[in-house]
Amino acid sequence: MKITKNVSTEDRKMLNSIFWRSFTVFASRAGATKAHAPGFMYSILPAIDRYYKDNDKAQADALTRHTTWYNITQNVGTFVMGLVASMEKKNSEDPNFDTESIVALKTSLMGPLSGIGDSIFWGVLRVIAAGIGISLASQGSIFGPILFLLIYNIPAILTRYYLTYMGFTLGDTFISDMYKSGSMQLLNKAASTLGLMMIGCMTATMVTFKSKLSIPITGGKPILIQTYLDQLWKGLVPLAVTLGCYWLLSKKVNVNWILLGVLVLAIVLGLVGFV
Secondary structure: HHHHHHHHHHHHHHHHHHHHHHHHHOOOOOHHEOOOOHHHHHHHHHHHHHOOOOOHHHHHHHHHHHHEEEEEOOOHHHHHHHHHHHHHHHHHHOOOOOOHHHHHHHHHOOOOOOHHHHHHHHHHHHHHHHHHHHHOOOOOOOOOHHHHHHHHHHEEEEEEEHHHHHHHHHHOOOHHHHHHHOOHHHHHHHHHHHHHHHHHHHHHHHHHOOOOEEEEOOOOOOOOOHHHHHHHOOOOHHHHHHHHHHHHHHHHHHHHHHHHHHHHHHHHHOOOOOO
16 A cells, blocks of 8 residues: 555554554553553554664653553554654654644544544444354354454454554644544444444344243134234334343443343243243
């Protein structure tokens, strides 16, 4: 891609190092006030070592700058890393450069980029990958978990790689240009809509309920309760269960308790012959 060709050999080596280090950004957490700042510092260290190679004080100042709170969706966070690397480069070349703008810009991008990253990677891509993987795995196919990992990780890793270069080459005007053109809002809306559609499709196809209850009729066929449930509203019970779980999540009920409750309910209904 053109975005990686317009980078010098030394810059490419540095950016590749930042890319590989970015996989460890969430391996450490420095409490609620710093979050994943240590991981960010470790990831951006190749740029700091390069641009402040013979200036120990400048290196210490740069590392101190990046001890501030950092938390962003991993797959898009490398854009900020590349951007910070380019700004640290400018700072090393320009003695009048405002170093406070580095932290300010990094902080201001966390919310918008996390919104995009969460919508695309958690709300859409992961749901699609899980839907395909679960569908195959439920049929006993080994390709279920394999495809899940491939469908999610290939786009995620490629995005992480190219965003590292994009942040470094496009600079701090890229996000502001997207906001001015309306592309950011459009991307957020499209990703959210697609994610909701995928969740709806998965609910309709993967949450099932079939009752075995029947009303015996002397001299005739028994009346199956499931038949009337389907006539009343096909998928009514799965929808009700899904909405019930969603309501519990909205009330901040721990997801593990919800899963345990559904499991216990399914076992009890199975034992009494309801399903």
